[in-house]
Structures are given as C-alpha cells and as structure tokens.
Amino acid sequence: MSEFLSTPPSQCQVLIIGAGPAGSATARWLARAGVDVVFADQQPLGRDKVCGDGLIPDAHHALDRLGLLDRVMAKAQRSAHVGCVGPRGGRIDVPGHLAVLPRKQLDEILNLGAQEAGARFLAPARFEAALEDAQGRVRGARFSIDGQPHEIAADWVILATGAVPKALTAAGMCERHTPSGVALRGYVRAPSMVGEIKALEVVWCKPVQPGYGWIFPAPDGSFNIGVGVTDSHQDLAGKGQKKDVNLRAIFDAFVAHYPPARRLMAEGELIGELKGAPLRCTLKGARWTRPGLLVTGEAAGSTYSFTGEGIGKAMETGLLAAEAILAHRGTADGFDAQVRAQYEQGLRALQPKYDLYERGNRVNRFPWLADLLIWRAKKSPRLLQRMSGVLNETSNPGNLVSLKGITRLFLE
Known part of the structure; x- marks a missing residue:
C-alpha cells in the first residue's frame, strides 16, 4: 500500500x-x-538513484524558485570550481556556484x-x-x-x-x-582525501573515450566517483543496438589512469556497490x-x-x-x-x-580538444570566463570546439 x-x-x-x-x-x-x-x-x-549528484547553477536556480535551495545547501557539500583535467594531465579550475548532494x-x-x-x-x-x-x-x-x-x-x-x-x-x-549514454558511479568514504579534492573534477582521457571520468566531493568525507559514456548506442533502422561498451572496464581504466582516482579507491572504503544507469539527452x-x-x-x-x-x-x-x-x-x-x-x-x-x-560533446569524442582548451585557458582570462559561462549557461559550449572557436584560441 x-x-x-x-x-x-x-x-x-x-x-x-x-x-x-x-x-x-x-x-x-x-x-x-x-x-x-x-x-x-x-x-x-x-x-x-544513480547520478553524479552535481548541482550546477541551473539546479541552484530551480531550487531557489521552488523555495528549497537553503534546505539543500544546508546538507550539500559546496564547491567553487569544476576541475577540468585533460589527457596529458593539464588542469584548469573553472569557477562556478556548485554543490554535491547524493540523490x-x-x-x-x-x-x-x-x-x-x-x-x-x-x-x-x-x-x-x-x-x-x-x-x-x-x-x-x-x-x-x-x-x-x-x-x-x-x-x-x-x-x-x-x-x-x-x-x-x-x-x-x-x-x-535505447539511451543516449550510460554511466557508472560509486560512493567512496575517504576522510584522508577531504581537502585535497575540493573541485568537481572532470577528467578526459583515452581510456574513457568517448566519455569522461569524474570525482565529486560529497558530504561527510565521501566522494562520488564514476564514468560516463556518450553515444553508447547506435540506431539501426529504428532499432537501437549497444556499442562495445563495458562500463566496469572503463571505470577500472579510469582509476588506473588518474592518480587521484587510484588513490581514492586504494585508501577509501567503497560504500555499497558500483551502479550503472542509462541517460536520455x-x-x-x-x-x-x-x-x-x-x-x-x-x-x-x-x-x-x-x-x-x-x-x-x-x-x-x-x-x-x-x-x-x-x-x-x-x-x-x-x-x-x-x-x-x-x-x-x-x-x-x-x-x-x-x-x-x-x-x-566533441570534447568527449576527441579528448585532445580538452588539452587544447586547458592550455589556452591558462593563458587567457577571457577563455576561462567563457568556460565558466558554459556552467552558467551564458556561453555557447559549441563555439568553444568549432573550427572558428579553435582558431580564436590562438588569437586570444
């Protein structure tokens, strides 16, 4: 009942x-x-509910309209940046109003x-x-x-x-x-890493192509860690068919590739099981x-x-x-x-x-674009501002990776 x-x-x-x-x-x-x-x-x-649990500005805005933002933020883990990490290890911290709260x-x-x-x-x-x-x-x-x-x-x-x-x-x-993509995530309690991972880290690398890995700091000394793969299915004559995507293998490859993920899984305690879910985009x-x-x-x-x-x-x-x-x-x-x-x-x-x-989404398909954006953003406050605008939905993410946009990277 x-x-x-x-x-x-x-x-x-x-x-x-x-x-x-x-x-x-x-x-x-x-x-x-x-x-x-x-x-x-x-x-x-x-x-x-399987989710990355990240609350970016559009979620803050909707919660504010609903009159529930203060209740959520009282329990959420706040963050001031998304840490974008490229295949070669370059990193740029993009500012934004962010938080993490398990679904x-x-x-x-x-x-x-x-x-x-x-x-x-x-x-x-x-x-x-x-x-x-x-x-x-x-x-x-x-x-x-x-x-x-x-x-x-x-x-x-x-x-x-x-x-x-x-x-x-x-x-x-x-x-x-069929879904647009698939994701796998887990929660890891690791008090030893609290304060070391402060940003919502998003990692592009060949092992997770055409997707990304993430580590998000959550409340109570825990972290949400996972991988997402876009374009996981192909449509054949109206019938969806899954591509050769093994999420657990991709997750293990992400952990092996990214040192903070490797340390998190080694030092921390996995809470429950790794769980997967589809995405509709x-x-x-x-x-x-x-x-x-x-x-x-x-x-x-x-x-x-x-x-x-x-x-x-x-x-x-x-x-x-x-x-x-x-x-x-x-x-x-x-x-x-x-x-x-x-x-x-x-x-x-x-x-x-x-x-x-x-x-x-080309960044997920071609991770070298993340390297290029990170390299230029370190030298261009205007580009960093535009990347922050992607979080705030005031900048066009498509322009960042268009031919014209890539050309502008060398001119700014």
Missing part, C-alpha cells in the same frame, strides 16, 4: 508519475497554487517539499498504463499496488519517469528505446505531449549530452509543465490544446541550447 496514503486515491486534478526532481518539482509548484496533486512512484521515499537526500528534500505544499505521495505504485476516453484523451492511469490493480482518474497526467523507457512505452510516448527520444498527458524530466531527454548534467534541467522542464497547466486552468478539455502548445513551446525554446551542448 501507499507509504503516505492510507487509502490510494481514486481521482485528482493532476497525476504525476515519478517522484524524482522533475516529478517532485512539478508537484510542489502545482500544489502551492492550490491544485489537487497526486504524485506516485514505484519506489518508496529514500530510494537510491537519495536531494530527492527526499524535494519529495517532502511537495508534500508540504499539499501534494499527496503514493508509493510504491507501479505504473501500468494510461487510461483513455473514447476520443483517445488520457484521463488517468492504472497502477499495480501491492499486486492489485488500481485506477486514478485525473484531468492531466504528467510522466516524469526518468531514463528507463518502460513507462514511456506503456503510455505510447517512446520514440527511441538532447530532448529527443520521446513525444512530449498527447491529449491529457505531458512528458517531462529525463523521460523527455532533459540531460545535457556534453556535461551529463540533468538535475537542474529536469526540474526546469517540470516547472514548464506546471506553468502550462496553471496558465490555462479550467476544464481540461477546453484548454488541452493551449496547455500542450505552451509546454511544447517552452521545450522548443530550450532545444537550441541542447543542440549547442551536443556540439560541445
């Missing part, structure tokens, strides 16, 4: 499926406006924030299918709760189920079953809307392919969905087209930025 509801509800105004950053942010925003919201998840509160804690803060605003949380509840009327408009969803079927009617359904495509497929929204791979239903967060591909950052954009897309519903409150049927149009317009406004970050 529900963890927070003694009796599962039979109806609501907005039903949100998924209680990660996108779902919980949407639930809090709508509930604060007086909307009757139920948000459901197949996992109970306190579930672990288990972040998601709990967001979830409780939504409940605090009046949203009702239902878990564990596994989504099975969308409920449709005779015209094909989504009118709610069917769940499995304690092995028994249960239906919830709703004016609107929001799908915020993350990168795994099963829910998208069940709702008729999946256009690409570039706002592609799923339909965004259908009558009565909106797709948001990583289910809609909200993660940036270049940086792998997805927490902030998941919340941002969730807020776009909530704002679209609030802007056209009234009967669901009468405002269906307007809600969908506003939401899709909001996502389309983000699309050029995702395309630019996809261009910046």
Whole structure:
C-alpha cells in the first residue's frame, strides 16, 4: 500500500508519475497554487538513484524558485570550481556556484517539499498504463499496488519517469528505446582525501573515450566517483543496438589512469556497490505531449549530452509543465490544446541550447580538444570566463570546439 496514503486515491486534478526532481518539482509548484496533486512512484521515499549528484547553477536556480535551495545547501557539500583535467594531465579550475548532494537526500528534500505544499505521495505504485476516453484523451492511469490493480482518474497526467523507457512505452510516448549514454558511479568514504579534492573534477582521457571520468566531493568525507559514456548506442533502422561498451572496464581504466582516482579507491572504503544507469539527452527520444498527458524530466531527454548534467534541467522542464497547466486552468478539455502548445513551446525554446551542448560533446569524442582548451585557458582570462559561462549557461559550449572557436584560441 501507499507509504503516505492510507487509502490510494481514486481521482485528482493532476497525476504525476515519478517522484524524482522533475516529478517532485512539478508537484510542489502545482500544489502551492492550490491544485489537487497526486504524485506516485514505484519506489518508496529514500530510494537510491544513480547520478553524479552535481548541482550546477541551473539546479541552484530551480531550487531557489521552488523555495528549497537553503534546505539543500544546508546538507550539500559546496564547491567553487569544476576541475577540468585533460589527457596529458593539464588542469584548469573553472569557477562556478556548485554543490554535491547524493540523490537519495536531494530527492527526499524535494519529495517532502511537495508534500508540504499539499501534494499527496503514493508509493510504491507501479505504473501500468494510461487510461483513455473514447476520443483517445488520457484521463488517468492504472497502477499495480501491492499486486492489485488500481485506477486514478485525473484531468492531466504528467510522466516524469526518468531514463528507463518502460513507462514511456506503456503510455505510447517512446520514440527511441535505447539511451543516449550510460554511466557508472560509486560512493567512496575517504576522510584522508577531504581537502585535497575540493573541485568537481572532470577528467578526459583515452581510456574513457568517448566519455569522461569524474570525482565529486560529497558530504561527510565521501566522494562520488564514476564514468560516463556518450553515444553508447547506435540506431539501426529504428532499432537501437549497444556499442562495445563495458562500463566496469572503463571505470577500472579510469582509476588506473588518474592518480587521484587510484588513490581514492586504494585508501577509501567503497560504500555499497558500483551502479550503472542509462541517460536520455538532447530532448529527443520521446513525444512530449498527447491529449491529457505531458512528458517531462529525463523521460523527455532533459540531460545535457556534453556535461551529463540533468538535475537542474529536469526540474526546469517540470516547472514548464506546471506553468502550462496553471496558465490555462479550467476544464481540461477546453484548454488541452493551449496547455500542450505552451509546454511544447517552452521545450522548443530550450532545444537550441541542447543542440549547442551536443556540439560541445566533441570534447568527449576527441579528448585532445580538452588539452587544447586547458592550455589556452591558462593563458587567457577571457577563455576561462567563457568556460565558466558554459556552467552558467551564458556561453555557447559549441563555439568553444568549432573550427572558428579553435582558431580564436590562438588569437586570444
């Protein structure tokens, strides 16, 4: 049965499926406006989620809008730089407003924030299918709760189920079953290295090509260490096929290549197991809307392919969905087209930025570009400022690695 509801509800105004950053942010925003919201998840509160846990400026901004930034920062490990490390060992520290908080804690803060605003949380509840009327408009969803079927009617359904495509497929929204990339991470407790690794370190090297490795300082003397590989799957005649990617082998190669990673694994204690997860990027791979239903967060591909950052954009897309519903409150049927149009317009406004970050993804495919950028950034305050702008979303990452951009590196 529900963890927070003694009796599962039979109806609501907005039903949100998924209680990660996108779902919980949407639930809090709508509930604060007086909307009757139920948000459901197949996992109970306190579930672990595979993630790099990095909170860059867009996440700070979304948390501030939600009124939850202070609660998050009270528990997070703050950092002032991203340490970019190239294949030849060169390094540049790029300034930014940054923090790290394990997703288990972040998601709990967001979830409780939504409940605090009046949203009702239902878990564990596994989504099975969308409920449709005779015209094909989504009118709610069917769940499995304690092995028994249960239906919830709703004016609107929001799908915020993350990168795994099963829910998208069940709702008729999946256009690409394979992920955009894959990642593997673990937590290591290493008090001896606290103070030595202060930045969110991102490492490009041949062993992890076409991806990157990372070490992020987390709270309580622990570190999030992992590897991410972009373009991990290829699309063959509409059917995805995984390339020759062995994440554990890539992780071991990263540890062997990068001395701080090698020392971390040697001196520290691995907390739990290394865990992998898929990534859905570039706002592609799923339909965004259908009558009565909106797709948001990583289910809609909200993660940036270049940086792998997805927490902030998941919340941002969730807020776009909530704002679209609030802007056209009234009967669901009468405002269906307007809600969908506003939401899709909001996502389309983000699309050029995702395309630019996809261009910046060349650094992952060609690590020598990282060496070039680091070499020049050490000599050019203007270039360092532009790299900081990539974190703050005020600079175009694609321009840094375009032919014109590379030419400018030798002129600045």
